[in-house]
Structure formats: C-alpha cells, structure tokens
Amino acid sequence: MNWLTNFVLPKIRAVVAPSKEVPDNLWDKCPNCGQMLFHRELEANLYVCRACGHHMRIDAERRLKLMFDDGKFTRIELPKPLVDPLKFRDRKKYVDRLKETQAKRGPNSDALAVAHGTIGGSAAVVAVFEFEFMGGSMGMAVGDGLLAAARLAVLQEAAMIVVPSSGGARMQEGILSLMQMPRTTIAVEEVKDAGLPYIVVLADPTTGGVSASFAMLGDITLSEPGAVIGFAGARVIEETIREKLPEGFQRAEYLLDHGMVDKVVARGDLHDTLARIIGMLRRRMPPAEVVPLPSRSEAKAEERS
Amino acid sequence: MRHFLDFEQPLAELDSKIEELRHISDGGDLNIADEVARLESKADKILRQTYQKLSAWQKVQIARHPERPHASDYIQALITDFTPLAGDRGFGEDRAIVGGLGRFRGYSVVVLGTEKGADTEARVRHNFGMAKPEGYRKVRRLMELADRFGLPVLTLVDTAGAYPGVEAEARGQAEAIARSIEGCLKLKVPLIATIIGEGGSGGAMALAAGNAVLMLEHSIYSVISPEGCASILWRSAENAKDAAEALRLTAQDLLKLGVIDQIVPEPLGGAHRSASETMTRTGDAIDAALRPLLGMDGKALKAQRRDKFLAMGKKGL
Ligand SMILES: [Zn+2]
Numbered sequence: 347m348n349w350l351t352n353f354v355l356p357k358i359r360a361v362v363a364p365s366k367e368v369p370d371n372l373w374d375k376c377p378n379c380g381q382m383l384f385h386r387e388l389e390a391n392l393y394v395c396r397a398c399g400h401h402m403r404i405d406a407e408r409r410l411k412l413m414f415d416d417g418k419f420t421r422i423e424l425p426k427p428l429v430d431p432l433k434f435r436d437r438k439k440y441v442d443r444l445k446e447t448q449a450k451r452g453p454n455s456d457a458l459a460v461a462h463g464t465i466g467g468s469a470a471v472v473a474v475f476e477f478e479f480m481g482g483s484m485g486m487a488v489g490d491g492l493l494a495a496a497r498l499a500v501l502q503e504a505a506m507i508v509v510p511s512s513g514g515a516r517m518q519e520g521i522l523s524l525m526q527m528p529r530t531t532i533a534v535e536e537v538k539d540a541g542l543p544y545i546v547v548l549a550d551p552t553t554g555g556v557s558a559s560f561a562m563l564g565d566i567t568l569s570e571p572g573a574v575i576g577f578a579g580a581r582v583i584e585e586t587i588r589e590k591l592p593e594g595f596q597r598a599e600y601l602l603d604h605g606m607v608d609k610v611v612a613r614g615d616l617h618d619t620l621a622r623i624i625g626m627l628r629r630r631m632p633p634a635e636v637v638p639l640p641s642r643s644e645a646k647a648e649e650r651s
Numbered sequence: 652m653r654h655f656l657d658f659e660q661p662l663a664e665l666d667s668k669i670e671e672l673r674h675i676s677d678g679g680d681l682n683i684a685d686e687v688a689r690l691e692s693k694a695d696k697i698l699r700q701t702y703q704k705l706s707a708w709q710k711v712q713i714a715r716h717p718e719r720p721h722a723s724d725y726i727q728a729l730i731t732d733f734t735p736l737a738g739d740r741g742f743g744e745d746r747a748i749v750g751g752l753g754r755f756r757g758y759s760v761v762v763l764g765t766e767k768g769a770d771t772e773a774r775v776r777h778n779f780g781m782a783k784p785e786g787y788r789k790v791r792r793l794m795e796l797a798d799r800f801g802l803p804v805l806t807l808v809d810t811a812g813a814y815p816g817v818e819a820e821a822r823g824q825a826e827a828i829a830r831s832i833e834g835c836l837k838l839k840v841p842l843i844a845t846i847i848g849e850g851g852s853g854g855a856m857a858l859a860a861g862n863a864v865l866m867l868e869h870s871i872y873s874v875i876s877p878e879g880c881a882s883i884l885w886r887s888a889e890n891a892k893d894a895a896e897a898l899r900l901t902a903q904d905l906l907k908l909g910v911i912d913q914i915v916p917e918p919l920g921g922a923h924r925s926a927s928e929t930m931t932r933t934g935d936a937i938d939a940a941l942r943p944l945l946g947m948d949g950k951a952l953k954a955q956r957r958d959k960f961l962a963m964g965k966k967g968l
Contacts, residue, residue, distance in 0.1 A: 431908070431967030432899050436884035486964045493961070515852075515874045517884060520898045521910050524874040527853060528860040528960045531832050555874070557825035558813075558853045563833060577825040577853065578815030582879075589817045596820060606823045 376400055378572075392613045401570045401613055403550060406459035406476040409509060413472055413617055419463035424494055426454060427486035432520045440518040443480070451479050456487035457512065460495040462502060466621020468628050469504035471495050475511040475549070475556075482512030484556050485519035489526035489533075492560060496533035505543040505624045510561045514554020523555065530560040538565070543627045547616065548575050548598065548607065562606075566623060568616070569598035569607045656712045658701065665694040698920050705869065707895040711877055713869040714848050718923040720930070721780075722749055722764025722807040725847060728930035729937070730755055730762055736796075738789060742822060745786030747778045747814070750793050755805060756938055758945075761797035763790055763858060764807030767848070780849075781814035784827035787857050791827075791834040794842075803841040803941060806858040811876065813854035828857045835860035836956060839949025843940050845915070845933060846870045846902075847922075862956045863940040864910070866902040867933070868917040872910070873900035899968065909963055913940065 374383050378400035388395075392412055393402040411417040434440040448455055457479040462471045473495040475482040492508065499506040515523035537544045546564035550573035558577050569575065576596035583589060594600045601607045611619050655663035669690050672683050705713070713719070726733055730753035737744040750763035767780035797804045813824055835842055835858070844861035850872030859872075866872060875883075880898060881890035905911045915936040918925040944952060 427964055428967050431964060432897070433968060434897050436893070436897060489964070517875055517880050517898075520874055521872060521900065521905055521908065522964050524852065524856055525910060525960060525963045527829075527856050528832055528836060529963070531829070531836055531860075532957050532960060535833070535836065553825075555853055555856075558828035558857075559832060560829075562823075562826040562829040575825075576820050577813060577828065578820060583815050583817060583820070587816050591817060595817065600821075604821050604823065606826060 377402065394613050399571065399612075401550065401572055403477050403511060405478060406474045409474045409549075410459065410461050410472060412613065413474075413507070413509075413620065414461070414463040414465060414470070415467065415617075415621075419461040419472070421459060421461045422494070422498060424456070424458065424460060424487065424491040427490050430518075431486070431522055432518070434518040434520065436518075443518070447480055451476065455479065456491070457482045457484070457516075458488045458491035460491055460498070462498060462504060465505070465507075465617065466625050468621070468624045469502050470507060470620075470624065471499040471502065471504045472507045472509070474509040477511040477551075480516065482510070482556075483514065483516035483523070484512055484526045484530075485516035485523045486526070488512075488516075489529045492530045493533045493536075496536045499537050499542055500540045503540070503542065505545065505628065506537045507545045507547060507620065508560060508564075509547045509549050510552045510556050511549040512553070512556040513551060514556050527555050527559040531563065534560050534563045543624055545620065545623065547611075547620075548573050548601075550574050553577065553579060565627075566609075567607045568609050568611045568619065569601065570616075571598055571610050571612060573598045575601050575607075654716065654718055656709070656716065658709050658712070661697055662694055662701070665690055665697070669694070702920060706892075707871075707898075707901050708877070708892040710869050710901050711871055711891075711895050713921045714871045716921060716923050719848050720922055720926045721769060722766045722809055722847065723769075724926060725807050725845075725930060725933065726753070726762055726764065728927070729934045730760070733762070736793060739785040739792060741788060742785045745778075745783050745789060746776055747780055747782040747810070748786040748789055749777075750789065752802075755803075755941075756934070758803065758941075759800075760803050760805050761793050762805045762807070763793060765810035765854070765858065767809055778814060780810040781812060782810065782854060782857075783814050783816070783819045784822040784824050787813075787824075787827035787831040790831045790858060794831075794834045794838060797840055798838055801840055803843065803945070804838065805937060805941075806842065806844045806861065808844060808846045808850050808855045808858050808872075809848035809870075810851050810854045811849055812851035813857070828853045831857035832860050836960075837953070838956075839953055841941055841944035841947075841952055842956070843937055843944075845937060846872050846911070847933070851876060860956065860960065862944055862952060862959070863912045865913045865915055865933075865936050865940060866905065866911045867915050867922060867929070868902055869921055870902060871900040872902075872905055873898050904968060907966075907968055909966055 372385050374385055374388050376395040379398040381397035393404045410419050430441045457476050460473045544565050546561055546567045548569040552561050552575045574596050598610045602610050672687050733753035735751040749766045753762055765780045766777045768774035768777040842861040844859040844864045846866040848870050877891040877895035878888045880894040882888045902914045915933050918928045922929040
C-alpha cells in the first residue's frame with residue numbers, strides 16, 4: 347500500500363457538535379415561491395419548502411446528518427495542501443479571500459467535508475461539498491479531500507457517496523484546479539477497483555469541472571429535485587451561442603429525461619433510498635433464515651417415527 | 652500578407668517597407684539592396700527582442716494566431732498512412748475532433764486532435780475546434796481501440812474549450828468529458844499529449860491526461876479563458892490581460908508547477924513563421940517522450956500516469 351507513504355492518512359476527528367446558530371429571524375422566505383416558512387418547521391422539513399417542494403441549499407453538517415443512520419457520523423480531518431500555489435491575485439489576494447472565508451467557516455476549512463458511518467447498516471464514507479465556501483469551488487483541498495475519502499472507503503470496505511454542490515473549478519488555483527479533474531477521477535477509480543459502490547447525489551448546483559469529472563462517473567447517479575446540473579453555465583450558452591434555453595434546462599428532471607441521472611430523489615427519501623441501493627449492491631444473498639431449534643420432545647418423537 | 656499581432660506593429664511597418672523596396676528595385680539597384688538588408692536585420696533584431704520577453708497576454712494572442720499550425724497540419728507532417736476514423740457509434744461524427752490510425756516514425760499509433768480549421772469554411776466544419784459530447788465519445792472509442800491493439804496514443808490539443816450549447820448539454824457534455832478523462836487514465840498504452848495552441852479548460856483536459864504532456868513554447872493551457880476569468884473575478888472582460896498573468900497559463904509557468912513535462916521550442920517569432928521547423932521539433936519531442944514509454948508494461952504505464960497527476964500541487968511558484 348505505497349500510497350500510505352505519499353499520502354497523509356486521514357486522522358479521525360471526534361464529532362464536534364455543530365454550532366447551534368440561533369436564527370435571528372423566526373421566518374424564512376422560500377426563494378422559489380416566496381412562501382414565508384416558520385424556521386423550526388423548515389428545519390424539521392430538511393429545508394424543503396412545504397408549499398412548492400423547493401430544495402434549498404443546506405450546509406455540509408446538515409447534509410451529513412440526514413444521510414447517515416440516526417444522524418450519527420464521524421468527520422475526518424482532511425489533508426492540508428499548499429496554500430495559494432500560484433500566488434494568485436485579482437482585485438484581492440487569494441490568500442486574503444481564503445482567510446476571510448475560513449474566519450467565517452472554520453480554521454483550515456475548505457469546500458469539502460468528509461465523514462464515515464453507516465447507511466442502512468452498511469459502512470459508508472460520505473463526501474459533501476460546502477457551497478458557502480467560495481461557491482463550493484474545487485481546488486487542491488477538494489481534490490485531496492476526495493482522494494482521502496476514497497482511500498478511507500477502500501480501507502473500511504465502505505461505499506463511497508459524494509454530494510457535489512459546486513460552481514466548478516476554483517479559478518484562483520488556475521491550472522491546478524483543472525488538474526483536479528483527473529485527480530478526482532483517479533479517486534473514483536480506486537473505489538471502483540476495490541469493488542465498492544460509488545454513488546453520486548447531485549445537488550444544486552453541479553457545473554463546470556466538477557460536473558465533468560467525478561460527479562458524472564457514479565455507478566449510480568441520484569439527484570435532488572430541481573438541482574442545476576450541466577457543464578457550461580446557462581448564461582454562457584445564452585450569451586455566446588445565443589440559443590434560447592428550453593424550459594427546465596439543466597435541471598435534475600431535464601437530466602433524468604435525457605438519460606443522465608438514474609433517479610431524482612426528494613431529500614426526505616434520500617437516506618432510505620441510499621440504504622436500499624447500497625444494501626442490494628453489497629448484501630447480495632437473502633438473509634439467512636432463522637429456523638427455531640426443535641424442542642427435545644419433538645426431536646424424540648421424530649427419532650421414534 | 653502576413654497577419655501581424657497588435658504588439659508586432661513595429662515589425663509590420665518594417666515588413667511593408669521591405670516589400671515596397673523590393674517591388675521598386677527588381678534586385679538590380681545595389682543601394683536599395685543594401686537598404687533592404689539593413690531593414691531586414693533591424694526587423695530580425697526587433698523580432699528577437701519582442702519574443703524574448705513576451706507577456707502572458709501576448710502568448711495568448713500567439714497561441715490563437717490565425718496562421719498558427721493546427722492539428723491537421725501536424726497530422727499531415729508527422730503521420731504517414733493516416734487513416735481517419737469517424738463517429739462515436741451512438742449519435743454522430745464530430746468534426747471538431749480529428750482522429751484515426753497512422754504511423755508515427757514507423758510506429759502504428761492512434762492520433763487524436765482538436766481541429767480549429769484554417770479558413771472560414773473549415774472553421775465552420777470543425778466548429779472552431781469546440782467539441783460536443785459525440786466528439787469526446789469518439790475520443791474514448793478510439794482510445795479503447797488503441798488499448799486493445801497496444802498502440803500508443805498521440806493527442807494534439809488546440810481548443811478554446813468544449814462547445815457550450817443547448818444540444819451539447821442535452822446529450823451530456825459533462826459526462827462525455829468525464830468519460831474521456833477516465834479513458835485517458837485507464838490506458839495501458841503510452842499517451843503523449845501535446846498542447847499545440849490553446850489548451851482550453853475541460854475540453855482540453857479530456858485529451859490531455861497523458862504519460863507525458865508537452866507544450867509548444869508559446870501555447871497556453873488554462874482552467875478558464877483569460878476573458879472569462881476577468882469577467883468573473885474583475886467583473887470586466889477588459890481585464891483579460893491581468894487575468895492572463897494571474898492564471899499562470901504559459902508553458903514556462905506550467906513546467907515549473909510540474910503540470911507539463913516538456914516545452915517544445917518554437918521558431919523565432921512563433922510556430923506560424925515556420926510551420927515545417929515547428930513540425931520537425933514537435934515530432935522530435937514526441938519521439939523522445941515516447942521512446943522510454945515503449946518499453947514499459949501496461950500496468951506500469953498506468954501507474955506512472957496516475958502518480959504524476961497525484962503528485963501535482965506539491966510545488967508552487
Ligand atoms: Zn416554495
């Protein structure tokens with residue numbers, strides 16, 4: 347296992363209770379239909395609008411919670427890649443942008459969170475994107491994080507599930523962000539080569555270099571309803587090609603119709619759907635039948651006959 | 652008439668003066684011949700000076716030069732018995748991708764390239780080098796053919812990127828690119844990728860996950876076009892120059908980052924000034940990169956490719 351020497355093994359970190367943000371407002375407004383929703387009720391409904399069924403973006407911690415059995419999981423610490431390898435600056439320095447975002451989202455954090463636990467009793471490693479972290483963009487940290495997740499899945503003989511929610515590559519890491527396309531493809535291949543299921547749950551949005559690599563290589567591809575999924579941005583298509591976009595273009599249901607995803611799954615059904623699929627892929631035999639031992643008198647009666 | 656780039660204007664002026672003098676002298680007038688020689692040496696000096704310190708943005712312009720040799724030119728110059736093969740067997744034939752069987756210096760190979768086209772008619776036919784899903788699926792198909800028969804794969808990358816259109820999205824552009832990258836990484840034969848002009852984003856990556864990645868001296872390779880990057884990060888496409896610098900998209904920077912393996916030197920003034928010299932140099936570089944790989948078995952080739960991509964990002968600039 348030579349990768350042990352050239353790759354940092356993910357350190358197991360104790361579960362940290364998510365900081366309970368007290369909502370400054372008791373009400374949230376659905377961005378899709380405008381319905382006012384009572385915050386506590388919205389949270390109980392997994393951030394799905396009860397009026398229109400719109401699936402709002404949720405943070406990594408909440409997503410992990412709804413995916414694992416009983417909401418229990420263990421986050422792992424991810425490798426820390428070289429910071430700002432290109433010394434990139436636009437109107438602002440990339441290092442400053444990173445620091446600002448990390449000040450809000452946690453020290454050393456990036457756009458990916460990885461945890462392990464069980465789903466329907468089967469071992470599972472789940473990697474979820476944090477869209478709030480620079481649009482979920484994929485740079486070295488995300489690539490290394492997915493590689494760490496894949497290797498943990500192989501070590502634990504667990505299924506690997508990835509939930510992308512990303513605008514694509516992180517421009518501030520230039521060519522190295524592009525190189526995450528082959529690097530994450532290698533991560534997927536390691537899981538598949540080990541005979542383990544690799545399942546993708548496309549969440550809003552999945553576009554650019556993220557969609558054109560690991561996100562489209564699932565053994566099974568699920569999607570959240572209404573998620574925007576595609577390679578080129580809709581705006582780019584409209585502006586450069588001047589083509590009229592059809593109704594529902596690049597939405598999960600559009601991809602389902604075009605044969606690009608297996609199933610659109612409501613957030614509330616995700617855990618059970620994953621549990622069922624992983625169970626069928628990994629436990630192929632019917633469970634052994636429980637046969638009661640014959641009682642002594644019965645056994646004797648059988649002997650006599 | 653040669654096409655001059657905006658930063659080559661002093662050269663353009665000298666060039667037209669020389670042309671004019673030649674036109675009036677018919678070679679008989681010694682004074683004029685002297686003047687022509689003087690102007691030519693001056694032009695040569697300016698050319699040398701300009702090309703010694705090219706900015707990233709200037710390289711972007713050279714990489715997109717309309718007279719720069721395209722994939723088909725390389726195939727014509729470097730591949731004998733070229734037998735083009737068409738189609739993805741699912742939907743159609745994408746002429747943005749040229750490919751087929753041929754011989755490179757005697758060896759049977761599969762060659763694949765993104766083709767921009769040399770004139771208006773060809774550009775339209777090749778969709779300006781921007782491939783659709785069927786193009787990337789053809790890449791995957793021909794790579795599998797190469798794998799089955801143990802033929803090395805040579806790719807020639809020159810594209811602004813994958814085609815951003817409704818139909819391309821409907822047919823699964825993202826999936827097609829992902830499978831093409833996966834196809835590169837699965838190969839048990841050598842894959843030598845050469846960026847000959849523009850290496851634009853995922854559309855280039857689809858053909859470039861190689862055992863060796865070569866880049867012509869003034870070609871570019873980037874996650875996003877400088878214009879696209881500028882309009883997002885600077886909120887104005889006019890900052891494309893700044894974005895070009897920041898993205899580190901030149902062959903020289905990418906070699907330092909370990910993303911590419913070798914730079915192929917171009918003739919003075921860029922590949923378009925001497926296509927034949929460019930072809931010879933590129934052919935020699937591909938040959939040199941290919942030879943050590945020919946002796947390796949399939950498993951080792953795959954491992955070498957994977958290790959190379961996994962090691963990227965360990966060193967910065
Ligand atoms: Zn709603």
